[in-house]
Amino acid sequence: MNRLDASLLADLPPFAGMSRASLDDMLARAASFRHSKGTHIFREGEEALSFYLLLDGYVRVIKHTPVGEQVIVRHIATGELLGIAKAMGRDTYPANAIAAVDCVLLAWPSHTWEVIVAAHPGFATNTYAMIGNRLIDTQERVVEMATERVAQRVANAILNLARETGRQTDEGILIDFPISRQDISEMTGTTIHTVSRLLSGWDSKGWIKGGRQKITLVDGQKLTMVASARD
DNA sequence: CCATTAAAGGATT
DNA sequence: AATCCTTTAATGG
Numbered sequence: 001m002n003r004l005d006a007s008l009l010a011d012l013p014p015f016a017g018m019s020r021a022s023l024d025d026m027l028a029r030a031a032s033f034r035h036s037k038g039t040h041i042f043r044e045g046e047e048a049l050s051f052y053l054l055l056d057g058y059v060r061v062i063k064h065t066p067v068g069e070q071v072i073v074r075h076i077a078t079g080e081l082l083g084i085a086k087a088m089g090r091d092t093y094p095a096n097a098i099a100a101v102d103c104v105l106l107a108w109p110s111h112t113w114e115v116i117v118a119a120h121p122g123f124a125t126n127t128y129a130m131i132g133n134r135l136i137d138t139q140e141r142v143v144e145m146a147t148e149r150v151a152q153r154v155a156n157a158i159l160n161l162a163r164e165t166g167r168q169t170d171e172g173i174l175i176d177f178p179i180s181r182q183d184i185s186e187m188t189g190t191t192i193h194t195v196s197r198l199l200s201g202w203d204s205k206g207w208i209k210g211g212r213q214k215i216t217l218v219d220g221q222k223l224t225m226v227a228s229a230r231d
Numbered sequence: 232c233c234a235t236t237a238a239a240g241g242a243t244t
Numbered sequence: 245a246a247t248c249c250t251t252t253a254a255t256g257g
Contacts, residue, residue, distance in 0.1 A: 150233065180249060191234060196250055212242065212249060 004032060004106075012079040014053065014130065018122045026116065026123065030106040041083070041097040041105065048085035048093050050107040054078055057103030058165065058177045062096045072186045074137065075100070077164055080130070086113035087127055101177050145189055153188040154198050155227035158208065162217040171209050172218035180213050
């Protein structure tokens with residue numbers, strides 16, 4: 001079915017330390033497919049029929065508020081798992097996942113979760129460590145939202161994106177997928193206008209380089225200072 | 232300090 | 245042409 005080699009998985013965090021035989025077994029159970037930019041991989045509340053590994057691309061995890069606003073809960077980068085409802089004792093997806101760029105994914109049927117976890121304890125420990133890390137991330141976000149001002153939150157969001165997905169260019173660290181001011185505002189709980197004003201301010205100081213759906217981090221030191229300034 | 236509103240121009244499809 | 249993205253300014257909580 002899929003002509004993927006198990007060595008593709010070996011370097012990815014969820015499969016760290018697993019034997020070649022285990023990787024082959026996991027790959028044999030998976031189906032690979034593509035999602036074009038902007039399409040849903042799954043929706044909040046939907047029955048969680050599959051769990052996924054992002055082989056290539058970038059995925060946004062989004063929640064909608066009752067009044068129709070949306071919040072970007074997190075981003076999923078290449079090599080990360082998503083939709084692992086079964087690992088959290090759920091049988092529906094807790095949020096929406098949308099391809100931010102064209103994506104390649106592996107999918108496993110959720111009903112194989114128990115079998116896979118039992119057969120491959122290394123995969124299980126890696127997965128639960130990852131869930132723990134994501135929990136820590138969201139806790140940090142909660143503290144940020146409650147205590148930091150908008151400029152700090154936006155600076156942090158950009159620093160995190162640059163660190164997680166940045167690609168070095170001659171100008172600085174380019175955030176390597178299309179990210180709009182609107183996206184940043186949905187990540188940081190503010191408005192597109194405030195984000196735009198902050199970014200053009202930092203742009204004119206030479207700390208970042210902005211463009212349509214594009215941000216390059218030029219001076220990480222300065223932005224780190226903004227992020228940690230207590231006034 | 233920050234959200235809201237309004238207005239306008241550029242980019243994308 | 246229609247829609248989306250970004251910027252700027254004014255206003256008010």
